[in-house]
Amino acid sequence: MRCEQIKDLLSPYVDEVTSEKENKMVEAHLAVCTECRKEVEGLQRLSAMLGKLQAPDLPPGFSDDLHRRLLEEKTTFFGPRKIRQPRKQSWIAASVAAVAVAVGIFASSVLPVGSLVAWWQDRDKEQTRKPSVAIHDLIQRIYEQPLTPDVTEPGTSVIPDPAAPVKPGNTGGSSEPVKVADNEPDKVPSVQVQPRYSDNYTTRIFVQDAGTSTDKVIQLAEARGISYNTSGAQEITSLSGNRRSIALKVNRNQVDEVLGQLKDLGETNAPLHNTIEVTDQFQEVEENLAKLQQARDKLAGKEGLSAEEQTRLQELNGEIVEWNKKKAALEKDSDMVTININLVENGFDH
Amino acid sequence: MFQEEELVKRTLQGDTKAFEELVQQYESKIYALAYRYMGNEDDAYDMSQEAFIKAYRSLRSFKGHSSFGTWLYRVTTNVCLDELRRRKRRIVPLSLDEPLATREGDEVDKEIPDNTPTADILYEQKEFSQYIQDLLDQLKPDHKTAIVLRDVLDLSYEEISEVLNCSIGTVKSRISRARETLRKKIVERELLP
Numbered sequence: 343m344r345c346e347q348i349k350d351l352l353s354p355y356v357d358e359v360t361s362e363k364e365n366k367m368v369e370a371h372l373a374v375c376t377e378c379r380k381e382v383e384g385l386q387r388l389s390a391m392l393g394k395l396q397a398p399d400l401p402p403g404f405s406d407d408l409h410r411r412l413l414e415e416k417t418t419f420f421g422p423r424k425i426r427q428p429r430k431q432s433w434i435a436a437s438v439a440a441v442a443v444a445v446g447i448f449a450s451s452v453l454p455v456g457s458l459v460a461w462w463q464d465r466d467k468e469q470t471r472k473p474s475v476a477i478h479d480l481i482q483r484i485y486e487q488p489l490t491p492d493v494t495e496p497g498t499s500v501i502p503d504p505a506a507p508v509k510p511g512n513t514g515g516s517s518e519p520v521k522v523a524d525n526e527p528d529k530v531p532s533v534q535v536q537p538r539y540s541d542n543y544t545t546r547i548f549v550q551d552a553g554t555s556t557d558k559v560i561q562l563a564e565a566r567g568i569s570y571n572t573s574g575a576q577e578i579t580s581l582s583g584n585r586r587s588i589a590l591k592v593n594r595n596q597v598d599e600v601l602g603q604l605k606d607l608g609e610t611n612a613p614l615h616n617t618i619e620v621t622d623q624f625q626e627v628e629e630n631l632a633k634l635q636q637a638r639d640k641l642a643g644k645e646g647l648s649a650e651e652q653t654r655l656q657e658l659n660g661e662i663v664e665w666n667k668k669k670a671a672l673e674k675d676s677d678m679v680t681i682n683i684n685l686v687e688n689g690f691d692h
Numbered sequence: 693m694f695q696e697e698e699l700v701k702r703t704l705q706g707d708t709k710a711f712e713e714l715v716q717q718y719e720s721k722i723y724a725l726a727y728r729y730m731g732n733e734d735d736a737y738d739m740s741q742e743a744f745i746k747a748y749r750s751l752r753s754f755k756g757h758s759s760f761g762t763w764l765y766r767v768t769t770n771v772c773l774d775e776l777r778r779r780k781r782r783i784v785p786l787s788l789d790e791p792l793a794t795r796e797g798d799e800v801d802k803e804i805p806d807n808t809p810t811a812d813i814l815y816e817q818k819e820f821s822q823y824i825q826d827l828l829d830q831l832k833p834d835h836k837t838a839i840v841l842r843d844v845l846d847l848s849y850e851e852i853s854e855v856l857n858c859s860i861g862t863v864k865s866r867i868s869r870a871r872e873t874l875r876k877k878i879v880e881r882e883l884l885p
Contacts, residue, residue: 353868357842359849359860384875391878392843396821397724398733404719405712408744412708415748614820 345371345378352378356385387686390585394684396544396616402626533628540620542680543597545613547604552586552685555607559588559683562603568592584687591678600681607685620676627669634662696760703751711751715744718761721845722768728840729772731829739775743768758854765841766855773833827877835870842867 348371354360355368372379549555556572563570571589592600601613638658641651696717702710722743727736747754747767754763828836834856841847841855852863 349872350865350868353871354849354864357849357867359864381875384879385871388871388875388878389843391824392839393846395728395824395844397727397844398736400720400723401733401737404723404737404740405715408715408719408741409712411741411745412711412748415745616821 345375348375348378349381352382353385356382356389390684390686393585394544394546394587396682398618402623533625533632535621535624535628537619537621538624538676540618540676540680541594542616542618542682543601543613544616544682544684545601545604546611546684546686547608548610549608549685549687552584552687555685556586556588558607559590559604559685562600563590566596566600568596568600586685588683588685590681590683591675592681594677594679597679597681604681604683613681620672623672624669624676627665627672631662631665631669634658634665638662697756700751700754700756700760703748711748714760714764718764719744721761722764725765725768725840725845726772728825728828728844729769729776729836731825735775739772740768743771746771762847762851762854765845765847765851766857769837769841769855773837776833824874824878827874831870831873835866835873838863838866839870839874 348368351360351364351368355365360368372382547555560570560572562568569591571591590600604610638655641647641655641658644651647655696714699710699714703714719740723736723740726739726743727733730736730739743764747764750767754760828840831839837856838852841852842849847855849860849863849867852867853860856863
């Protein structure tokens with residue numbers, strides 16, 4: 343069998359999608375052809391390389407942006423079909439109420455807001471859903487929603503049905519939104535943060551057994567009190583070499599030492615060092631904190647708060663505590679260095 | 693899967709929140725996919741948003757013949773490729789794997805001068821990922837799509853054939869071609885045996 347006849351089968355062979363017959367052909371050829379063996383090894387490594395390409399994390403505001411766009415879409419997409427048009431005045435009131443309730447439910451169903459930096463812990467649980475940050479909605483409620491007396495309390499789980507006919511009793515006599523004294527949206531406080539950076543190293547180690555080596559890395563981490571993340575540690579089995587990934591968070595002064603110790607596991611590539619700018623994350627935390635504090639101060643300075651406003655004040659205080667925690671975690675986090683370790687088995691030992 | 697069907701159904705009944713649950717399940721993957729197609733974070737962000745919005749708008753055309761995920765990858769692939777095509781009309785980049793035809797009609801491989809640095813320097817310059825991304829960007833769109841779905845997103849050949857709406861044979865050959873092109877380039881840089 344000549345190389346040209348076998349070449350097209352090598353890539354599918356690496357992915358194990360060749361038939362029994364094809365496997366036999368390929369293996370018979372590989373047994374005698376160094377060149378094609380090398381090619382198979384190259385394909386396996388290429389595949390592993392691509393699988394381990396570092397993609398940037400989803401930017402934090404993604405869900406919020408999409409949420410806003412979806413709400414816009416919804417009004418055009420479902421609106422005309424679903425909403426019957428009663429008398430104009432009560433229709434407006436009903437919509438305002440529905441939106442307020444919807445926003446309330448959305449915000450309260452995801453509170454307490456997931457942490458920007460909690461991703462590190464969350465990655466341990468592969469299936470953990472990414473927390474949505476509903477802060478914008480909360481702020482929107484505070485800044486832009488006129489108060490309507492018949493709005494259901496935040497957190498009440500009533501599903502707003504846009505198709506539901508408006509009951510006159512619900513809005514009767516109070517269809518005009520009650521005006522808040524200082525209804526004008528406040529200026530969003532501008533926050534300037536210093537550029538912040540986070541370091542990471544990525545290293546690939548060719549090992550005999552990815553599982554055992556993962557355990558060794560964990561032992562190493564635990565012995566030194568280093569936090570580790572094993573979300574990539576389930577074995578990816580393919581002919582392109584079983585592989586596992588594990589990430590460590592170490593202090594800056596531990597980097598060299600830890601990298602040195604990892605060399606004991608097997609043939610190690612020179613680690614790639616990347617510096618990622620994380621200013622945006624800091625910026626977002628600072629901005630949200632500033633907005634929340636501004637909103638809190640505004641409410642706190644007001645006399646004779648309604649029950650609803652008091653609830654909001656409590657929510658805001660809770661939020662501020664949460665975001666301060668996030669800020670602290672983020673600061674701690676950016677002082678640490680991440681070491682991503684890819685353990686790749688030498689898959690092709692014939 | 694049943695849960696996804698339920699969420700799709702609820703979305704069609706006007707429940708945006710159901711759709712947002714679907715988004716949560718897929719946003720990271722869709723972003724990663726868009727990032728590989730587009731090659732930078734800003735475009736990846738825009739294209740992922742676009743893909744979800746488009747999926748939302750055209751959800752009625754999702755008949756459940758494939759999984760929702762596969763369908764969503766397809767929508768994303770189309771959104772990205774459309775955008776790339778739109779840009780291509782303005783700039784014509786050199787393709788690495790599209791052979792040049794000679795006057796006699798024979799095809800010859802293109803020799804693109806490779807100005808990228810050698811392996812050691814690459815590591816020193818911390819540009820490895822970017823280097824691979826650049827190589828991916830030079831592949832023919834069909835080939836790039838196939839290899840990204842396979843090696844980056846880890847989809848099976850069956851799933852890829854559904855996403856791309858082509859036969860498994862075609863998937864095999866596209867992946868094979870793409871890998872071969874990339875492998876040769878990387879071998880030259882001594883990053884592969």
